[in-house]
Amino acid sequence: MSEISSPLPPVDAVVIGAGFAGLYQLYRLREQGLKVRVFDTASGVGGTWYWNCYPGARTDSPSHVYQYWFSDELLAKWDWKERFPAQAETERYLNHVADKFDLRRDITLSTRVTSAVWKPADARWTVSTEASDGKHETVSTQFLITCTGPVSAPVVPPFPGHESFKGQIVHTARWPKGGIDLRGKRVGVIGTGATGIQVIQTIAPEVAELTVFQRTPNYAIPMRNPKYGDADRAAMRAGYPETRKRVWDTFVGFDVDADPRAYADVTPEERRATLERLWADGSLNFWLSGFRESFFDQAINDELSDFVRDKIRVRIHDPKIAAKLLPSDHGFGTKRVPLENGYFEVYNRSNVRLIDLHEEPITTITRTGVRTSAGDYPLDVLILATGFDASTGTLTRIDIRGRDGLSLKEHWGCDIRTAMGLQVHGFPNLFTTSAPFAPAAAFCNAPTCLQQQVDWISDCIRYVRAQPGAKTVEATREFEAKWIAHHDEIANLTLISKTKSWYTGANVEGKQHRVLGYLGVGNYRAACEDVKAKAYEGFEIA
Numbered sequence: 088m089s090e091i092s093s094p095l096p097p098v099d100a101v102v103i104g105a106g107f108a109g110l111y112q113l114y115r116l117r118e119q120g121l122k123v124r125v126f127d128t129a130s131g132v133g134g135t136w137y138w139n140c141y142p143g144a145r146t147d148s149p150s151h152v153y154q155y156w157f158s159d160e161l162l163a164k165w166d167w168k169e170r171f172p173a174q175a176e177t178e179r180y181l182n183h184v185a186d187k188f189d190l191r192r193d194i195t196l197s198t199r200v201t202s203a204v205w206k207p208a209d210a211r212w213t214v215s216t217e218a219s220d221g222k223h224e225t226v227s228t229q230f231l232i233t234c235t236g237p238v239s240a241p242v243v244p245p246f247p248g249h250e251s252f253k254g255q256i257v258h259t260a261r262w263p264k265g266g267i268d269l270r271g272k273r274v275g276v277i278g279t280g281a282t283g284i285q286v287i288q289t290i291a292p293e294v295a296e297l298t299v300f301q302r303t304p305n306y307a308i309p310m311r312n313p314k315y316g317d318a319d320r321a322a323m324r325a326g327y328p329e330t331r332k333r334v335w336d337t338f339v340g341f342d343v344d345a346d347p348r349a350y351a352d353v354t355p356e357e358r359r360a361t362l363e364r365l366w367a368d369g370s371l372n373f374w375l376s377g378f379r380e381s382f383f384d385q386a387i388n389d390e391l392s393d394f395v396r397d398k399i400r401v402r403i404h405d406p407k408i409a410a411k412l413l414p415s416d417h418g419f420g421t422k423r424v425p426l427e428n429g430y431f432e433v434y435n436r437s438n439v440r441l442i443d444l445h446e447e448p449i450t451t452i453t454r455t456g457v458r459t460s461a462g463d464y465p466l467d468v469l470i471l472a473t474g475f476d477a478s479t480g481t482l483t484r485i486d487i488r489g490r491d492g493l494s495l496k497e498h499w500g501c502d503i504r505t506a507m508g509l510q511v512h513g514f515p516n517l518f519t520t521s522a523p524f525a526p527a528a529a530f531c532n533a534p535t536c537l538q539q540q541v542d543w544i545s546d547c548i549r550y551v552r553a554q555p556g557a558k559t560v561e562a563t564r565e566f567e568a569k570w571i572a573h574h575d576e577i578a579n580l581t582l583i584s585k586t587k588s589w590y591t592g593a594n595v596e597g598k599q600h601r602v603l604g605y606l607g608v609g610n611y612r613a614a615c616e617d618v619k620a621k622a623y624e625g626f627e628i629a
């Protein structure tokens with residue numbers, strides 16, 4: 088295999104990633120007449136929805152807000168099959184978008200971007216790639232846009248003995264496209280986040296034995312997932328004009344927002360009725376359209392957490408197992424809340440056992456399974472639902488070097504910095520989506536925030552190209568610092584900042600512990616619009 092890179096014809100923009108953001112970014116820039124090349128490591132489009140094809144994968148956002156808004160025809164013609172689409176349906180949707188808008192001709196699949204180096208002499212990036220067949224290429228581009236997704240860089244814990252296991256070990260985000268036959272097998276799952284919960288509830292009935300290795304129990308809301316018929320879809324479509332207006336201005340990019348009433352103004356009976364009504368909805372509305380003080384006020388959050396724990400407890404027959412499944416180290420909603428479908432009942436099954444890793448930590452992976460401090464658990468397949476190096480991981484895994492050779496990995500290794508999650512000072516003409524300090528990094532219905540960021544980036548590029556002689560745009564150090572201070576001020580008011588999770592970078596060893604996602608989609612969008620209206624104030628165009 089050749090290490091010698093052949094140069095491709097130069098382009099105006101390179102986009103990394105062909106998922107929700109990347110496809111739309113290509114569409115927008117091409118519409119503006121730019122020559123664009125998209126690279127993706129995967130062999131198909133879809134990003135997250137390409138990779139995460141593990142059993143039970145589906146969105147926790149309802150389909151009517153988990154989609155593109157740019158094409159009336161697409162909205163009119165695409166028929167969502169259920170309220171919370173499974174992975175295959177969302178992947179099909181994204182493939183349909185790629186075909187319908189003839190996007191594939193500018194997408195190079197099975198090709199990883201390995202490095203991107205800023206060349207000040209010609210004010211362009213040199214992007215290097217490596218294809219799955221070993222071919223190395225380079226391409227020169229004026230703009231570089233990362234559409235790598237907030238939760239795309241899998242974390243595989245460094246358990247000793249990993250290599251010695253003679254069964255199959257698989258991370259959920261690298262599930263083989265052809266699937267794994269788990270029927271009749273002894274399966275272990277490490278991790279009980281949103282992903283682990285989906286896997287566990289799906290595979291429990293088909294495997295011979297399921298051993299769940301749980302470090303931290305999670306709250307979860309029962310999902311109500313009706314199939315849609317024509318009448319449902321017609322009603323949904325009738326609401327699209329209103330939904331499309333609304334998603335940009337809510338707290339997390341859904342079409343619902345928090346209850347406007349102050350907690351103190353509501354009687355305990357009314358509070359209870361509100362929570363019961365939201366719980367029965369079977370969606371994230373229980374989390375996102377309840378009382379907003381639960382995100383800030385410990386006492387109010389405690390009451391909410393008690394409500395959810397009571398709902399969970401009654402579903403588990405054995406009180407000892409129930410006690411292990413009830414979260415006590417963090418409040419409800421201070422981490423990403425998953426939806427579930429029969430998850431807690433799984434632990435009433437005779438073929439399922441729950442290992443509490445606080446009681447018996449994993450010491451090693453052996454040839455035959457997992458060893459904890461209490462003994463050995465023989466397995467045929469070990470599933471790692473162990474999460475992601477969120478928001479920063481996909482970018483620090485690429486060797487990105489800005490002005491004066493500044494390495495993004497080293498830069499963020501000391502202190503994560505961005506201007507609105509859209510640019511990083513020191514990296515001219517680099518635009519990021521789902522980077523830290525934007526809602527898209529964590530607190531957002533991803534398609535809403537990604538589309539908003541892509542729109543802003545596309546408008547900014549159009550503006551720069553229209554300025555006579557202008558070649559570069561770069562956030563100023565001052566603006567970046569001001570934005571981070573503003574982000575921190577909001578983040579630190581919340582209970583989220585006090586909880587260990589991927590929201591705060593606490594799940595990755597050595598990562599700076601801080602809230603990654605800006606809180607408030609509507610406010611963020613207003614701030615972005617303000618910058619744009621003031622001719623990109625805070626961004627130097629040279």
Ligand code: NA7
Pocket residue numbers: 238244277278279280281282283300301302303423444472473474475589594
């Ligand atoms: P999460 O939410 O980060 O969950 C990862 C799970 O894996 C969580 O239960 C972790 O326990 C567990 N974990 C991670 N490392 C270890 C080790 N070393 N030992 C034992 N257990 C471990 O990732 P998901 O994939 O579920 O969800 C990510 C997002 O993707 C999700 O929120 C959606 O937005 C889509 P811990 O809680 O750290 O104790």
